[in-house]
Amino acid sequence: MTGVFISFEGGDGTGKSTQIKILSERLRAAGREVVETREPGGSDGGEAIRALIVKGAKDRWSPLTEALLMYAARRDHLERTILPALERGAVVISDRFADSSMAYQGVAGGAGVENLKALHALVVGAHDPELTVILDAPAEDGLRRADASKGETRFEDKGAQFQRKVRQAYLDIAKAAPERCIVVDARGSVETVATRIAEAVRQRLPAVLS
Ligand code: TYD
Secondary structure, eight states: OOEEEEEESSSSOOOHHHHHHHHHHHHHHTOOOEEESSSSSSHHHHHOOOOHHHOOOTTTSSHHHHHHHHHHHHHHHIIIIIIIHHTTEEEEEEESHHHHHIIIIIIOOOSSSHHHHHHHHHHHTTTSEEEEEEEEHHHHHHHOOOOOTSSTTTGGGHHHHHHHHHHHHHHHHHHHHTTTTEEEEESSSSSHHHHHHHHHHHHOOOTOOO
């Protein structure tokens, strides 16, 4: 079996982690090895960098510094977790990947689309996901659901205006890369959204889920 890389994206509180668990179980039931991972994080080095990024004051890092940290964490995650799993033939499902950096740092944070593209070419190159599921919901819905209990509130703290820019950035990313991205309406019950995602995976990756 050949490895398959899937990423989930969306604003804060759009239900990514719940939906990743459901899809992972579906794929395991279909006989696949599934590696669930996340960004920032996903490897020892990535998780160490995550602690620097998600905690602390809102203006702790400039958007460009934040992007550099994200991409440092991403390179470690790719080298240590994602690429080895793909080589084994696993399905890798990452809760966020490079589109998060483009949306949060590049567009909403103002670090610049061209800077983010240059970083992407250097760090990720041809290792983009085969499928990116973008969970889409109004920013206000997500902020209400975002889990602030872990003390990881730097991004939620940035407010509704920021989250609206993030949402629009994701829609623009999807428009520019329709062969990789699918936008899924994140509103509705957990089961309804899970069904939408399963249909999208069946359609886009028939070798993974039939
Ligand atoms: P995450 O734990 O996925 O938060 P949530 O469950 O709210 O989606 O990610 C933590 C935060 O990091 C999230 O607000 C988005 C942000 N982030 C970036 O700004 N850039 C990035 O490249 C990544 C991967 C995440």
